[in-house]
């Protein structure tokens with residue numbers, strides 16, 4: 001059986017769901033394929049919380065996040081539901097750390113009203129924290145929480161409402177580039193005017209040209225039950241990121257009665273199909289040590305979970321045409337920080353698929369050089 005649609009999208013994670021919503025809302029005939037179920041826990045877009053922040057070292061990402069906030073607000077209006085919870089954010093580290101300074105500079109550049117907090121001021125406002133004498137913090141008021149669990153449900157419901165067909169349990173087995181790209185599935189072949197591949201950790205399998213540029217690694221989060229639950233509620237405990245020997249990031253109590261912590265200490269290489277669900281011992285140990293040292297009011301481990309991060313070179317995103325086929329858009333907006341942009345990414349992908357420009361289609365989202373070399377049969381292809 002062969003069917004044709006205007007836009008076919010592979011992958012109902014953050015990127016694919018947002019693209020399906022944006023395109024269906026514009027009246028396109030859209031089909032979204034998901035190999036598992038919406039909200040499954042094998043990829044990157046699940047769980048109660050992701051950090052929303054403007055606090056980037058790079059001013060263009062800070063500006064992108066501000067534009068994304070507008071997109072979250074319009075999605076909230078259409079969904080008639082809250083999707084962004086403002087908590088404020090803390091970037092913490094030894095005073096003078098270059099990345100901390102850069103965050104302050106870029107927040108100032110976009111008029112985001114950052115506040116420098118001395119250790120003493122930090123202790124007064126947020127007594128949950130114990131930091132060394134030489135530390136300070138940068139507070140940013142617009143940081144907060146967005147939720148993969150809630151957002152994916154809203155985006156796919158709205159996409160369906162606007163006429164998109166969302167098929168769960170249907171895997172794309174093979175892609176055939178062409179003027180009308182074709183996708184082979186277990187239930188037959190689909191052709192389309194435009195294909196968006198937003199397959200997260202499975203991108204390298206579906207698009208071999210990306211194998212040398214994308215790396216898939218296992219990450220983990222830990223949840224800690226606080227002694228005083230009230231002290232770690234979103235109104236009293238901002239989301240945070242540390243700038244120290246390794247990056248740690250965390251959340252107030254939200255969705256689960258525990259403080260959530262992630263630490264970037266090891267990056268075990270894996271793939272969408274061969275990954276483990278076991279939390280690496282080093283991650284568990286570093287997380288517990290971090291809590292004992294900095295947040296001693298929340299030490300009881302409630303649960304830990306694993307998640308996949310697909311990184312593009314430089315920690316950037318790929319939102320670009322397939323090297324061999326302009327009718328295919330490749331979307332890999334992860335690198336461990338993509339969720340906060342979700343509704344804006346949908347708009348960017350819709351514009352790309354329709355051949356339109358978009359003010360936030362940044363040059364840094366282009367295809368990495370290795371992928372172009374591979375497509376042209378250069379050195380990277382020889383190793384593939």
Ligand SMILES: Cc1cc2nc3c(=O)[nH]c(=O)nc-3n(C[C@H](O)[C@H](O)[C@H](O)COP(=O)(O)OP(=O)(O)OC[C@H]3O[C@@H](n4cnc5c(N)ncnc54)[C@H](O)[C@@H]3O)c2cc1C
Pocket residue numbers: 010011012013014015016033034035036043044045046049050051052170171172173198199200201202203206219220221262306307308309331332333334335336337338339340341
């Ligand atoms: C531990 C962790 C913490 C993070 N923290 C933050 C944060 O605080 N703030 C932030 O902004 N971002 C954060 N991120 C990043 C963010 O979660 C990702 O940017 C985002 O979820 C990526 O979504 P995606 O759609 O690209 O990929 P995925 O969510 O993985 O979606 C890809 C989908 O494609 C499907 N698929 C793959 N192959 C096929 C196929 N052949 N056929 C059909 N379907 C297929 C998969 O099943 C999957 O559902 C974090 C990520 C992790 C893992």
